[in-house]
Amino acid sequence: MSTQNSGNDLLTEMRDLMRRLHYSIHTERAYCDWVVRFVRFHQMEAREALLVDAKKNVEDFLTYLAVQGAVAASTQNQAFNALLFLYKRVLQQPLEDVSAARSHKAPRIPVVLTREEVKQVLVLLEGTAELVVKLLYGCGLRITEVVRLRVQDIDYGYKQVTVRNGKGNQDRVTPFPPILEPLLKNHLVKNHLERVMAIHEQDLAEGFGAVYLPYALARKYPNAEKEWNWQYVFPGRSLSEDPRSGVTRRHHLDSRW
Numbered sequence: 001m002s003t004q005n006s007g008n009d010l011l012t013e014m015r016d017l018m019r020r021l022h023y024s025i026h027t028e029r030a031y032c033d034w035v036v037r038f039v040r041f042h043q044m045e046a047r048e049a050l051l052v053d054a055k056k057n058v059e060d061f062l063t064y065l066a067v068q069g070a071v072a073a074s075t076q077n078q079a080f081n082a083l084l085f086l087y088k089r090v091l092q093q094p095l096e097d098v099s100a101a102r103s104h105k106a107p108r109i110p111v112v113l114t115r116e117e118v119k120q121v122l123v124l125l126e127g128t129a130e131l132v133v134k135l136l137y138g139c140g141l142r143i144t145e146v147v148r149l150r151v152q153d154i155d156y157g158y159k160q161v162t163v164r165n166g167k168g169n170q171d172r173v174t175p176f177p178p179i180l181e182p183l184l185k186n187h188l189v190k191n192h193l194e195r196v197m198a199i200h201e202q203d204l205a206e207g208f209g210a211v212y213l214p215y216a217l218a219r220k221y222p223n224a225e226k227e228w229n230w231q232y233v234f235p236g237r238s239l240s241e242d243p244r245s246g247v248t249r250r251h252h253l254d255s256r257w
Helices: 004-020 023-043 047-051 054-067 073-090 115-122 127-139 143-147 176-184 186-204
Strands: 160-163 172-175
Touching: 004 023, 004 073, 023 054, 023 073, 047 054, 047 127, 054 073, 115 127, 127 176, 127 186
Parallel strands: none
Antiparallel strands: 160 172
16 A cells, blocks of 8 residues: 555554464465555555455456466465455455456476486485485475474384474374485484584574474473474574564574575
């Protein structure tokens, strides 16, 4: 909105609500970005303008994305979900029977590497990159799931990994293939985790050492955020400021690294 305070108040209200409902930081940013684009598209001057011809405005915006923007169906769906959240949860004005042109991009057949091609990739990797990629292929994990693994998520006795807050905010357990067991229990992971522990101990000595804990766990277990079992298997290279709380701590490795 061109009225800065009104626009900021709306986004602040939306962010606060999404955080109370435990939406991820990525979804929060995406939804807020779509709301900003929607408001700019219709050149709305005040919050009240959102309630005038709301259904038509949403349909026009979604049609624009599909026709002029030529966005993928998933992108249009994300925009639609963001606007549904805005009207239903923030403005308390649910949208009904929204009809708009839908994106129809031809599906692309995914490129899948053969076993030999995977081997050729693995021999070129070493250190953290090698370990991450072997977990990706060996355990069927997504890159975000690998970098978010915590020390306690690896169960050597049962030979399984617990994936927490995966796709759809669901937890699941995935088994280790036998070929990964020696890598996880012997020298490779041991050396890796020894380096991680050294980083953690240094952070503690400097007055840091805490990690992000989901939901209210930090309040329920005040010391858990500094315990070894809660530390990330793949910590970031440096300390950073949490965009929500403003607390400085070591996050996990960036999935784009």
